Amino acid sequence: MSWTTPLDVAAAVCILLGAVLTLVAAIGQVRMPDLLSRMHAATKPQVLGTVLIVLGLSLRLREPGVVGLLLLVVLLQMATSVVSSHMVGRASFRAGQVRDDLLVVDELSDEQLHEEPRGAP
């Protein structure tokens, strides 16, 4: 538990940055006006925050077996956050919960008036 090695310092910086990014994701959840904007906050800073914290952890532990496991965490986090954000965003859009006053261009609603049958959700 000392500050002697540069690796520990790097780990500390990564952990702090990751925590701050996670906080930004949470603030975004509260402050953003509509669900689709919140999806952005839930996807991007959150993924990078988790990745940074996990990176800091692997810098701290420095065991090869752990690094493989944490690489798996990063891959899973990226893959799953994409899927969940897409599913939730699509459900929200289809349910008509989108605030049009925030949209500058909306090419999907224009098109869905003459809509082909949608695929399974």
Add this chain to the structure above:
Amino acid sequence: MSPVLRTRRDGSTRPARYRAVQPLAVLWLTLVWLAMWGEVSPLLVVGGVLVAVAVCVAFPLPPVDIASGLRPVALARLVARFLVDVVRASIQVTGVVLRRRPVRNAVVAVDLESSSDFVMTLVAAMLSLIPGSVVVEARRSTHTLYLHVLDVPDEESAEEFRRDALQLEQRVLRALPPHAPEEAGA
């Protein structure tokens, strides 16, 4: 999507099951298995391969029509650009979250050039993590992605974003060139 139907002798139909054990899936599952154990030994490798084959047989998936080949340099460029973009995305969203001004968004349709499902999936996944966009809807028949773009002040920025998305697709296509056109998207 639409499963291949197979007719049984009594006339009823059921979706065809994909029996093939795909080597890529086995390799990936074995790697995950080793990562979970956290060490590599011959017994673990053999056990991992057995478990992976069992999983592939128990839960068959349609084969992924990946690409006719990998181009390492282009792939490295794609990955590097992607990592930079992930960091930029977080910074952008942080800026949007923390400033006082209300945010203006857009929903933009992007028609992809390639007709391969694999490229479409990859582009959609990467677009969700890079600045600006979350995929709202994907239409397989026309290969159109509908993206929700954060922080678009006017229509010009929307056009600019569409160009960015198509450039990303070009990078993916350069890294993973798809099969000849008559096979792709069949």
Add this chain to the structure above:
Amino acid sequence: MNVVLVVAAGILLVAALLLVVRMTLGPTILDRSVALDVLVAVTVCAIALHSAHTGSTYALPVVVVLAGCGFVSAVSVARYASRSDDLQSGTGDDDRFTGRS
């Protein structure tokens, strides 16, 4: 290092509280499921912090499982929310198109 870990844990605590606020307020179930998704990610970060604090690795499989399964709730909620909301989307659609003009 300990100071850093405590500060990071405090930041994560604030984040978790904000997410609980959003889960309480959230006008629709989709908002809540997104907040829950982020809350799972915060949990992943917290377990990672614990592991960094003690230097032990026994909790890491939990991190992997949470990172892999955390999205299931959001996806399944979205799957059924879209269906139930479509049934009553007549009013919602009217709001949309009159609100725009």
